[in-house]
Amino acid sequence: MADLVIRPEIEHANVDALRDAYGKMQAFVANDNRSWVYWAEIHGFNRYDCWHHARVGPGRGTEFVYDLFLPWHRAYLASFDHVAREQNPGAILPWWDWTSQASHDHGLPPSYTDPEVNGQPNPLASGPTPDMPDDPARRTRRFPGDPSELPSMTEAHPELGLNLSVNDILALPQFADFTTQLQNVHDYIHSWTGGTDANGVGGDMGVIATSAFDPVFWAHHAMIDRLWYLWQLKWGINNLPPDYLDKPLAPFSYVVRDVLDINGLGYDYAVTTSIAGASPQGGGDG
Amino acid sequence: MARPFTAPTLDTSKLDAEFTRADIEFLGIDHAGSSYEGRVFLNNPEADEQTPRAREVGYAGSYFIFGHGGCLGDVGHCDVKPRDPFDPRPGHPLTPGRKVLIATEALRRILPVAEITITVVPLIRSVGPKSGDDENLVKVNAIRIITYR
Numbered sequence: 118m119a120d121l122v123i124r125p126e127i128e129h130a131n132v133d134a135l136r137d138a139y140g141k142m143q144a145f146v147a148n149d150n151r152s153w154v155y156w157a158e159i160h161g162f163n164r165y166d167c168w169h170h171a172r173v174g175p176g177r178g179t180e181f182v183y184d185l186f187l188p189w190h191r192a193y194l195a196s197f198d199h200v201a202r203e204q205n206p207g208a209i210l211p212w213w214d215w216t217s218q219a220s221h222d223h224g225l226p227p228s229y230t231d232p233e234v235n236g237q238p239n240p241l242a243s244g245p246t247p248d249m250p251d252d253p254a255r256r257t258r259r260f261p262g263d264p265s266e267l268p269s270m271t272e273a274h275p276e277l278g279l280n281l282s283v284n285d286i287l288a289l290p291q292f293a294d295f296t297t298q299l300q301n302v303h304d305y306i307h308s309w310t311g312g313t314d315a316n317g318v319g320g321d322m323g324v325i326a327t328s329a330f331d332p333v334f335w336a337h338h339a340m341i342d343r344l345w346y347l348w349q350l351k352w353g354i355n356n357l358p359p360d361y362l363d364k365p366l367a368p369f370s371y372v373v374r375d376v377l378d379i380n381g382l383g384y385d386y387a388v389t390t391s392i393a394g395a396s397p398q399g400g401g402d403g
Numbered sequence: 404m405a406r407p408f409t410a411p412t413l414d415t416s417k418l419d420a421e422f423t424r425a426d427i428e429f430l431g432i433d434h435a436g437s438s439y440e441g442r443v444f445l446n447n448p449e450a451d452e453q454t455p456r457a458r459e460v461g462y463a464g465s466y467f468i469f470g471h472g473g474c475l476g477d478v479g480h481c482d483v484k485p486r487d488p489f490d491p492r493p494g495h496p497l498t499p500g501r502k503v504l505i506a507t508e509a510l511r512r513i514l515p516v517a518e519i520t521i522t523v524v525p526l527i528r529s530v531g532p533k534s535g536d537d538e539n540l541v542k543v544n545a546i547r548i549i550t551y552r
Contacts, residue, residue: 161472162475162532163475163476165471165496166493166496167496168493168496169434169469169496169500170432170434170468170469170500170501170502171500171501172494172498172499172500172501173430173431173498173499173500173501173544182501183494184501249475249532250475250532250533251532251533252532275456275462275464276456278440278442278456278464278465278466278467279465280464280465280504280505280506281505294503297501297502297503298503298505301466301467301502302467303469304438304467304468304469305440305467307438307469307529308438308439308440308467308469308528308529309528311438311528311529312528312529313527313528313529313530317530318530319437319472319529319530319531319532319534320529322529323438323469323470323472323528323529323530323531324437324438324469324470324471324472324473324529324530324531324534325469325470325471325472325496325531326471326472326473326475326531326532327472327531327532328469365493367492367493
């Protein structure tokens with residue numbers, strides 16, 4: 118059996134491998150099923166297969182609410198990650214911890230903001246978009262907010278509109294409650310990253326149609342997926358309404374039950390570990 | 404500029420005021436256009452973009468909408484039509500959504516009270532290539548307050 122791939126925190130990612138893999142995907146013609154545009158279009162323009170916002174409508178009884186936001190994006194990221202690692206085996210999807218001190222100091226990770234690397238566009242800073250109505254093909258753009266306005270793991274910030282900290286959200290025991298509140302922070306980060314410039318031009322991360330063309334989309338969603346994983350460790354891997362289990366996650370060949378166990382999908386998340394070692398045999402360094 | 408939205412006044416006389424948690428639930432919320440922050444005010448129908456996010460003026464919290472970014476398809480592409488029960492496709496991506504604002508402290512400040520008026524002040528955070536009707540950004544089918552012991 119193949120080893121699990123360990124998704125790293127973005128500060129520990131193999132940046133060279135990510136740039137190599139994403140650069141290759143961005144260079145493929147759009148209709149190649151390995152291309153950047155092909156994968157981003159699954160989420161937004163022009164396919165919109167993604168799941169966001171619990172859907173409300175008539176159904177059994179008087180109404181239904183389904184929210185496949187978390188399982189759908191897990192299937193999406195797992196599939197994308199395989200394509201990226203085919204281009205470079207070191208290009209393991211990292212997570213961007215927007216609650217970290219580094220994020221609160223600098224905002225977006227420097228590896229994703231340097232506009233050029235070796236005189237070429239940095240494939241982590243922007244990605245190609247296709248021709249869209251009234252918006253010809255171009256590179257993605259961002260107008261991020263102030264780093265001090267990123268969410269906190271431990272503190273609520275009602276002055277930013279965030280009544281719950283991330284830990285408050287992780288403490289919600291019901292899946293429906295958890296996914297609704299986590300999605301709210303997810304929505305906040307999309308707008309924080311995309312933003313709008315002084316002329317009213319929107320950043321691509323800010324709306325569903327264009328967000329996945331921005332390379333940081335994938336690291337943001339790895340963070341969301343990791344938070345779901347942490348919640349699962351606390352409240353149960355299979356903690357989900359039973360009628361979700363066989364819902365298909367189109368266009369991927371998964372149903373919801375297939376994506377509940379991330380080890381079954383071939384990956385895990387690294388933990389930040391600090392070790393102070395000493396050898397009782399005198400072989401240590403102290 | 405997006406206009407504030409004030410819902411019909413809610414009769415809250417029968418709400419259980421002995422709660423440990425209180426939610427404001429938005430059902431059938433539209434997310435087709437720009438991304439925005441919806442600042443939710445209680446009993447302050449005059450609230451606008453300049454109104455501070457402060458409890459003293461009825462601020463209960465915000466919800467955030469990651470918007471679709473407008474319609475980039477042809478005529479009718481973004482019209483939400485109910486699916487036939489035998490239609491194998493997932494629901495339309497623009498099927499109206501649901502947002503829940505956990506507003507325990509804000510509701511604790513004013514309950515018990517006979518009625519509450521909820522006003523949403525939208526602030527556009529990001530626009531898409533064709534975001535459309537930003538003036539009437541807040542569209543919602545129903546709002547309710549739920550308290551839990």
